[in-house]
Amino acid sequence: MLKKRIIPCLDIKDGRTVKGINFVGIRDAGDPIELAKNYVKQGADELVFLDITATIENRSTLIDLVKRIAKEINIPFTVGGGISSVEDVSKLIEAGADKVSINSSAVKRPELITEIAEKFGSQCVVVAIDTKYENSEWKVFVNGGRKFTGLNTVEWAQQVEEKGAGEILLTSMNNDGTKAGFAIDITNDVSSVVNLPVIASGGAGLKEHFKNVFEKTKATGGLAASIFHYGTIPIPELKNYLKEQKIAIR
Amino acid sequence: MIAIIKYNAGNISSVKNALTRLGYESIITSDSEEILNADKVIFPGVGQASSAMKYLNERNLDKTILSIKKPMLGICLGQQLMCAYSEEGSTQCLGIFNTKVKKFPNTELVPHMGWNNFSKVKGELFNGLENTNNVYFVHSYYAEVNEQTTAVCDYIKPFSAAMQKDNFYATQFHPEKSADIGEQILKNFLDL
Numbered sequence: 001m002l003k004k005r006i007i008p009c010l011d012i013k014d015g016r017t018v019k020g021i022n023f024v025g026i027r028d029a030g031d032p033i034e035l036a037k038n039y040v041k042q043g044a045d046e047l048v049f050l051d052i053t054a055t056i057e058n059r060s061t062l063i064d065l066v067k068r069i070a071k072e073i074n075i076p077f078t079v080g081g082g083i084s085s086v087e088d089v090s091k092l093i094e095a096g097a098d099k100v101s102i103n104s105s106a107v108k109r110p111e112l113i114t115e116i117a118e119k120f121g122s123q124c125v126v127v128a129i130d131t132k133y134e135n136s137e138w139k140v141f142v143n144g145g146r147k148f149t150g151l152n153t154v155e156w157a158q159q160v161e162e163k164g165a166g167e168i169l170l171t172s173m174n175n176d177g178t179k180a181g182f183a184i185d186i187t188n189d190v191s192s193v194v195n196l197p198v199i200a201s202g203g204a205g206l207k208e209h210f211k212n213v214f215e216k217t218k219a220t221g222g223l224a225a226s227i228f229h230y231g232t233i234p235i236p237e238l239k240n241y242l243k244e245q246k247i248a249i250r
Numbered sequence: 251m252i253a254i255i256k257y258n259a260g261n262i263s264s265v266k267n268a269l270t271r272l273g274y275e276s277i278i279t280s281d282s283e284e285i286l287n288a289d290k291v292i293f294p295g296v297g298q299a300s301s302a303m304k305y306l307n308e309r310n311l312d313k314t315i316l317s318i319k320k321p322m323l324g325i326c327l328g329q330q331l332m333c334a335y336s337e338e339g340s341t342q343c344l345g346i347f348n349t350k351v352k353k354f355p356n357t358e359l360v361p362h363m364g365w366n367n368f369s370k371v372k373g374e375l376f377n378g379l380e381n382t383n384n385v386y387f388v389h390s391y392y393a394e395v396n397e398q399t400t401a402v403c404d405y406i407k408p409f410s411a412a413m414q415k416d417n418f419y420a421t422q423f424h425p426e427k428s429a430d431i432g433e434q435i436l437k438n439f440l441d442l
Contacts, residue, residue, distance in 0.1 A: 002405060003365040003384060040429065045365055071267050076386060076427045096263050098427065121296055123361050123388045166361060195356055197363050220364060250365040250384040 003250045004214050004242070005045035005221035006235060007199060008228040010035055011052045012081070015065060017229065018052070033068055035229065040073050042235035045250055047073065048101065048169070048223060050128075051081030052144060063095045070096020078126050078169075084108075086115050093120060101169055103128040104142040107149050107156075110163050117164030125167070126199075127160040129153060131186055132173040138186045145173050154189050161194045168194065169223065171201040179205025182213040182222070191218035199223050207233055207241045214247050252276040252440070253288035255315070258305045259297030259327055268426035272433060274440060282314040290440060291318055294426075295327030299351070299391070300339025302331060312344060321417050321442045326389060329413065329420035333393050346418045349396040349410070358406050361390040366403050368411040368423075373400040375412060375419055377438050383431045385411075385423040392422065 010017045010032050017032045036047055049069065051062060066079055079092050080101025089100050106113050106127050116125045130141045131153040138153040149156075157168055170190055172183030182200045191198040199221035200213045210222045227233045242249045254265050256278045269276045269292075276292075277284060285291055293315065295302065306312045315322070324332045331343045336351035343351070354360045365384040392409035395402055403411035403422070412421045419439060425432035 001366065002362065005364050070263065071270070074268060074271065074427065074429050074433060076388075076424075094263065096267060098264070121298065122390075123296065123363065167363070195359055197359055197361075220359065 001248045002220070003045070003248045005199070006043075006210070006239060006249070007046045007048055007221050007223040008035075008039045008044050008235070009048040009050060009201065009223050009225045010229075011050050011225060012062065012065065013052055015062060030229065032065065033072055036069055036073050036077075039228065039235065040075055043239055043250065044075065044235055046075060046221070047077040049077060049079045050101065051079075063091055066092055066095040066097050080126070080128060084112070086112075086119055089116050089120060089124075093124070099124050099126050099167070101126040101128045103130065106160065107140065107142050107151065110159060113160055113163035113165050117166070122164050122166035125165050126169050127165040127167070128169040128171065129156060129160075129190075130171050130173055131183075133183075133186070138189070141173060153186060154193055157190045157194050161196050165196060167197045167199065169199045169201055170219075172203060175203025176201070177226070178203050179227070181205065181209040182219075184212060184216050187213060187219050188217040197221065205232075207238050210238060210242060211245050211247060214242070251288050252290045252292060253285045254278045254292045254294060255285060255311070256280040257295070257302060257311065259295035259302050262294055264424075264426045265292055265294045265325070268433070268436060269440075272437060272440065280309060280311060282310065285311075285314055286318065289320055290442070291320060291322040293322060293324040293328035293332070295325065295331070296388075297327050298338060299327065299330060299336040299343065300341040302327060303341050303343060306331070315344060316346070319417060321419060321439065323439050324418070324420035325426070326422060326424060329410075329422050330391055330393060332413075332418060332420050336391060338391050346415055347393065347396065347398050347413050347420070349394050349398070349413075351391050351393050353391050354406050361388055362392075362405045363388045365428075366405060366423075368401040368403045370399075371401045371412075373412075373414050373419075374442060375414070375421070375435055375438050376401065378434060379431065385421075385425065385428040385431055385435075387423045389422060
């Protein structure tokens with residue numbers, strides 16, 4: 001049986017792992033390579049590295065860091081942040097990334113999804129959607145949550161599927177950093193309308209939150225950062241708990 | 251020396267990195283002589299079947315692969331290209347394995363992406379491993395189960411997670427991305 005994936009996310013700024021609350025208030029959380037190796041040892045199913053400053057400061061993602069990560073770890077990993085062209089993707093894939101995550105640039109030019117999928121395959125394209133609930137609607141935001149796009153979240157998810165995305169990484173900005181649980185409603189809405197793997201992100205604070213999102217939505221992965229970085233919930237403990245709850249876990 | 255066949259499909263550096271971690275030197279090459287002189291050959295790949303076969307045919311790499319006498323391991327698209335035919339782009343493939351490659355129906359999420367276990371294992375690749383082991387898959391096409399199947403995975407329907415014929419080995423999953431279990435499988439191949 002296909003297993004649900006537990007995915008630690010490492011937000012990268014200037015080569016260090018950082019974590020903010022509701023997208024601001026950045027704190028240092030350690031060396032990404034050491035953290036990554038440790039997560040692999042603990043049984044993480046995949047890793048995501050997001051260069052969170054790349055879009056804002058217009059920096060390209062840290063290719064050297066990706067090369068070092070690829071040498072050290074033996075599970076799949078995704079790299080995102082500041083990717084705006086097929087050339088950017090080529091560099092990251094050559095450096096050893098398995099997948100890339102695009103966000104703002106996909107909103108700006110949805111054809112980019114198709115271009116990457118045609119060159120590297122859909123399995124390689126993760127579209128990250130940052131969503132916020134506002135005036136009774138889940139809306140899509142970009143630029144680290146600073147800019148509203150005018151898009152409705154479910155409609156945008158359907159569009160990225162049509163364009164050839166292989167996976168959706170859905171982050172609820174309302175939940176991110178709160179440790180109050182994943183946004184079950186929008187995760188359920190998105191994972192029900194698309195026939196793509198959806199990774200739920202934002203709000204994980206307890207083991208029960210992962211159980212909830214896997215039982216109440218079709219999400220196939222749960223992503224979190226601070227609870228893993230700070231050791232609040234060790235991955236082996238989380239996975240044992242989920243196995244006891246009869247959720248398919250590696 | 252281990253040769254990793256270079257063609258127009260991605261994922262090559264991951265395989266090289268995995269071999270380096272296991273302490274093996276390898277070269278990435280599309281040179282027939284280097285491929286035929288290697289002790290072991292790995293035929294990796296993430297990509298599209300018809301464009302990959304076109305690339306191999308144009309460079310006579312199809313004939314090179316068929317004349318390899320040392321152990322060769324096809325991975326993912328590599329396994330699919332070693333079959334007789336793929337529905338992806340209606341492609342005639344290498345024909346090492348006597349089976350067809352078909353697209354998964356959309357009754358579940360496609361691609362089949364993530365960690366899954368396999369069963370009915372046989373052959374040296376799986377020395378020391380059990381049916382409960384999980385490995386990493388990412389694919390939308392699958393090889394049907396046939397007499398050359400050495401491991402079966404069940405997603406939507408049972409398919410060939412691994413196959414073997416003589417010196418030709420193949421896995422649909424990615425051993426280079428399958429943590430310790432994947433390393434054991436690669437090591438078993440390298441120890442052949």
